[in-house]
Amino acid sequence: MGSKVKLFFPFSLVMLIGLILPVIVMVIAGFQGMDGGFTLSNYTTIFTQNYYRMAIFNSLWISLIAGIIGLVISILGAWAITRLAERTQNILIILFNLAASFAGIPLAFSLIIVFGNAGIAKALAHALHIGFLGNFSIYSLQGLILAYTFFEVPLGILFLYAPMKEIKKEWFEAAVVLGANRSFFIKTIILPILLPNIIETFIILFANAMGTYETMYALTGNNFISIPIVIGSLIDGSLNANVPLACALATIFAAVMAILVLVGNRIINRKRK
Amino acid sequence: MVNTDNFLSVSHLNISFNGNTVIKDLSFNIKKGTLTSFLGPSGSGKTTVLRAIAGLNQTFAGQIMLDGQDIANLQPNQRNIGMIFQSYALFPNLTVFDNIAYGLRVQKKSKAEIEKAVTDMLAVIGLTQRRDYYPANLSGGQRQRVAIARSMVLEPKLLLLDEPLSALDAKTRVELRNQIKRYQQELGITMIFVTHDQTEAMAISDDVLIMSAGELEQQGSAMDIYANPKTMFVADFIGNHNVLTATDLSKLGLVANQTDGQYIIRPELLEHVMPANLNGYAAIEGQVVELAVLGNRVEYSLKTATGHIVKAECMNQNINFTINDHIKVYLKVAEIKKVG
Numbered sequence: 001m002g003s004k005v006k007l008f009f010p011f012s013l014v015m016l017i018g019l020i021l022p023v024i025v026m027v028i029a030g031f032q033g034m035d036g037g038f039t040l041s042n043y044t045t046i047f048t049q050n051y052y053r054m055a056i057f058n059s060l061w062i063s064l065i066a067g068i069i070g071l072v073i074s075i076l077g078a079w080a081i082t083r084l085a086e087r088t089q090n091i092l093i094i095l096f097n098l099a100a101s102f103a104g105i106p107l108a109f110s111l112i113i114v115f116g117n118a119g120i121a122k123a124l125a126h127a128l129h130i131g132f133l134g135n136f137s138i139y140s141l142q143g144l145i146l147a148y149t150f151f152e153v154p155l156g157i158l159f160l161y162a163p164m165k166e167i168k169k170e171w172f173e174a175a176v177v178l179g180a181n182r183s184f185f186i187k188t189i190i191l192p193i194l195l196p197n198i199i200e201t202f203i204i205l206f207a208n209a210m211g212t213y214e215t216m217y218a219l220t221g222n223n224f225i226s227i228p229i230v231i232g233s234l235i236d237g238s239l240n241a242n243v244p245l246a247c248a249l250a251t252i253f254a255a256v257m258a259i260l261v262l263v264g265n266r267i268i269n270r271k272r273k
Numbered sequence: 274m275v276n277t278d279n280f281l282s283v284s285h286l287n288i289s290f291n292g293n294t295v296i297k298d299l300s301f302n303i304k305k306g307t308l309t310s311f312l313g314p315s316g317s318g319k320t321t322v323l324r325a326i327a328g329l330n331q332t333f334a335g336q337i338m339l340d341g342q343d344i345a346n347l348q349p350n351q352r353n354i355g356m357i358f359q360s361y362a363l364f365p366n367l368t369v370f371d372n373i374a375y376g377l378r379v380q381k382k383s384k385a386e387i388e389k390a391v392t393d394m395l396a397v398i399g400l401t402q403r404r405d406y407y408p409a410n411l412s413g414g415q416r417q418r419v420a421i422a423r424s425m426v427l428e429p430k431l432l433l434l435d436e437p438l439s440a441l442d443a444k445t446r447v448e449l450r451n452q453i454k455r456y457q458q459e460l461g462i463t464m465i466f467v468t469h470d471q472t473e474a475m476a477i478s479d480d481v482l483i484m485s486a487g488e489l490e491q492q493g494s495a496m497d498i499y500a501n502p503k504t505m506f507v508a509d510f511i512g513n514h515n516v517l518t519a520t521d522l523s524k525l526g527l528v529a530n531q532t533d534g535q536y537i538i539r540p541e542l543l544e545h546v547m548p549a550n551l552n553g554y555a556a557i558e559g560q561v562v563e564l565a566v567l568g569n570r571v572e573y574s575l576k577t578a579t580g581h582i583v584k585a586e587c588m589n590q591n592i593n594f595t596i597n598d599h600i601k602v603y604l605k606v607a608e609i610k611k612v613g
Contacts, residue, residue, distance in 0.1 A: 034344075047554065083292075090397065112283035139280045168360070168362065170358045170360050170362035171362055172366060173329050173349075173356070173358070173362065174356070174358060174363075174364075174423075175364075175375070176329075176348075176349045176350050177327055177328075177329070177349050177350070177354065177355065177356040177379060177424075178350075178355075178375050178376035178379060178424070178427065179350045179376050179377070179379040179427070180350065180376075180379045184379060187366075188367075188375075189364050189366065189367075193365065193366050
């Protein structure tokens with residue numbers, strides 16, 4: 001047995017048990033009723049009932065907004081980091097690695113301590129009469145977007161830092177000596193080079209936001225519905241336990257992500273060519 | 274009217290970084306249509322001066338006149354100067370054609386004009402077949418030719434080449450160096466070529482400007498600088514000369530009663546074959562302690578009875594000695610040059 005086969009076999013086994021089988025089971029279960037028989041009712045329920053449609057809409061909307069805000073801040077942040085001294089860059093990248101992992105319940109509680117009803121920001125806002133800060137609610141859609149941005153930005157910076165570091169100062173100098181100004185250079189050289197990375201990063205940020213469960217749950221409980229929150233409710237029985245319906249919703253979730261990744265890859269491949 | 278001898282005129286150039294003066298009161302002129310090399314060791318300030326001329330380093334004091342125009346306060350994109358970088362600085366997302374066309378597109382030239390100019394330039398650099406290649410698919414020499422074409426297509430008044438051959442292998446360096454000289458002669462572009470390689474500078478230049486520690490040591494033709502170095506630094510940097518004091522010359526029996534100072538003897542002027550007429554010649558006798566065959570040339574060193582090491586070289590033919598032999602070499606006394 002060749003060494004490649006020896007490596008491939010255990011890897012395939014892990015993929016089969018950990019990924020392929022669960023997906024197959026999930027897709028099949030999505031077409032089953034509570035009695036185990038074949039049905040399309042899970043999907044008709046999801047697409048006809050406002051509650052489920054709202055969950056899909058909310059998930060897509062908050063992921064889109066958090067993804068775009070995270071991406072814009074990440075582009076600026078990654079670019080800014082490449083302008084710093086090498087040593088400072090290394091320290092910041094370590095910090096961003098830590099910050100990218102700071103999500104879920106710990107992040108939610110940190111934000112509650114700062115922006116919650118009894119939080120530091122609220123107290124300051126009342127004391128200093130800062131209206132917009134006093135009215136800001138961490139338990140709202142805006143609050144959720146703020147929370148998502150907290151873990152999206154470090155992740156986005158980590159993904160964009162490496163390709164931005166590859167941008168050579170000489171390219172700009174060469175362009176300037178050839179008569180170009182900064183905006184022409186950015187339009188013709190920087191954007192085309194970075195665009196595939198920017199698209200890739202957006203897909204990752206969007207997917208990351210789509211799959212976020214703990215942060216949203218810790219901040220809003222079941223008050224704000226999204227696909228992961230509804231799937232959680234359907235499985236743990238806090239709504240009405242309905243695993244096949246949860247599987248159908250999860251299948252839709254997976255399909256949205258698959259379409260996004262496929263479309264993204266197609267654009268990226270075209271740009272890279 | 275602009276004097277072609279002062280096509281580029283740099284006067285009293287002073288450049289400092291973080292309080293350290295790296296270019297000290299530098300003044301020089303460059304003739305139109307010539308290739309001038311800035312030669313000097315690393316850190317001598319060659320690239321710093323080049324970047325000041327290009328406008329990439331604008332924190333300096335002094336005057337830079339190009340073709341009668343003061344360019345010191347112009348932006349780099351207003352100077353009509355081309356620049357070639359050591360790292361090529363080709364745009365990786367653009368093909369060879371698009372790289373060369375970049376400056377023409379900035380100037381909003383028509384499609385037909387761009388097509389013609391770039392096609393002509395591709396023919397000049399011999400890369401017509403590679404027009405749709407990306408830089409990543411070219412060799413180092415091809416990339417540098419594209420970079421040169423990208424600048425030359427704009428017909429700049431002055432083309433600056435910042436160590437353009439440093440990243441290339443020895444064979445490609447020689448080929449490209451000759452090509453650069455050919456482009457310069459065919460297109461009549463005034464070029465400044467920065468290098469730390471004296472052979473390269475000697476081979477390619479009409480004029481050589483030698484720099485050390487931010488100061489101009491000497492400017493002149495390659496032959497003039499080699500034959501008549503004005504400072505010990507120049508003598509040491511551009512050739513493998515024998516450097517001797519007046520006392521050394523006396524001890525070696527070459528000449529007596531010289532004034533104090535330092536003298537140089539070029540190694541290739543020491544002949545191991547006795548001349549037919551010894552009038553005006555002196556001889557040095559010693560043991561061959563080093564012998565290096567460099568293809569067509571042989572470098573060797575003699576240790577004299579006085580303990581001096583004398584470097585000599587000759588063509589690799591009719592060598593009638595080997596290591597440890599005692600031989601005599603002959604020198605025209607008039608060839609002994611005082612430095613400075």
